[in-house]
Amino acid sequence: MGLRANAAAAAGRTLADTQDDGLRLPEEFVNEFPASDPMAGYEPGDDDPEMVPVHLAWLRVRKEIRAIAKGEQYNGGGTRFSFRGVDTVVNTFGPVTLRHGINVLPVHVEASYRDTTTSKGNKMHECTATVTWRIIGPKGDDFTLQTQGEALDSADKATAKAQSVALRVLLLTSGLTPTHDKDPDASYIERGTSAPARSADSYRDEILDKKTSQGRLQQIGYELGNLRMMGAKVVNEVGEQETLDSLGRRIYGERAGGAQ
Structure with a gap:
């Protein structure tokens, strides 16, 4: 008895049961008799997410995230600003999307490249990546979004960096993730009087x-x-x-x- 026969016997079937009989549904009837839902007989376990539509699962993710502050700083070349890095955003969204059964998958990437030079004369490779993402919910339904990322690198990492930026943009924009920074209009500074003109x-x-x-x-x-x-x-x-x-x-x- 071969390996296939042994496997079939262990599963309580005969080898004949596992053979393809060559029968196929005619093409004109495919739409009338769609394939069965692979999730139809699924029963979630104690640790599995609730089986809700993807838009509701994503809403729950947003409610749980609430905000991500600009806790990182860039200080170089005479420029200084605060930002939310890719790792910070992914580390925040990762566990929450897992808890609610959300998968975020890149399904298409279009990239364009050009060579450029920094102000100090260093040669750099620039990549602009347009990434199409599929957001899949716990029931298997999904929706698609598209974001862009841009990055520079002196070696071979420009594409990976650009896609990482596109992922950060996706999570922050589709999650409408605020920073909880103080609103610029919340403060008012009264201007002092101008220096008097010369006599x-x-x-x-x-x-x-x-x-x-x-x-x-x-x-x-x-x-x-x-x-x-x-x-x-x-x-x-x-x-x-x-x-x-x-x-x-x-x-x-x-x-x-x-x-x-």
């Missing part, structure tokens, strides 16, 4: 100062125009009233003539 007399003194260059005199003219102080009258070097505009132009002309 007309201070501009007069700078214009008359022999150390003031011609370039600075031109700049003073722009400042006076922006401050709408061109017409402000001051006492000039001979004790007469003169507008700052006139004073500035006259002094500039005198110094320009003296420089020739």
Whole structure:
């Protein structure tokens, strides 16, 4: 007796019972007589999740997760920000999805690549991955979602990194996972008063100062125009009233003539 016969006998069947009789349902009747549900006779055990539709199981996952704070920090290259890393998000969702019978499977990946260079001249490989995910519930029903991830790497890890980012985006966006950070609108800071504008007399003194260059005199003219102080009258070097505009132009002309 061969191995197949022994196996059949151990299962209480004859070898003939295990043979394929070659009978097939005609194609035109396949839709009328669909295959039986593989979960139809399943009875959950004590540790198995409740047999609920996938959308309800996912809702229970969201209710249990509640929030994931931005507990990690990036500090490099003059940039500093807080973020929620891939490992943190997966470690949070993993046990909860398992408890509620949720499977998250990538079923299709489209990736595009390009070579780039960092600001320091290092060559990098960039990958942008579009991943289609199938979210399967405890009863076997499912829905699909699609996310993108982008990553840089100097070796061969760009694709794996991009898919990891796409997974983080999937869990955070489809889970509508808040950070519980303080809302920016929850605080109000009253602005202090702006520094007082320079007085007309201070501009007069700078214009008359022999150390003031011609370039600075031109700049003073722009400042006076922006401050709408061109017409402000001051006492000039001979004790007469003169507008700052006139004073500035006259002094500039005198110094320009003296420089020739």
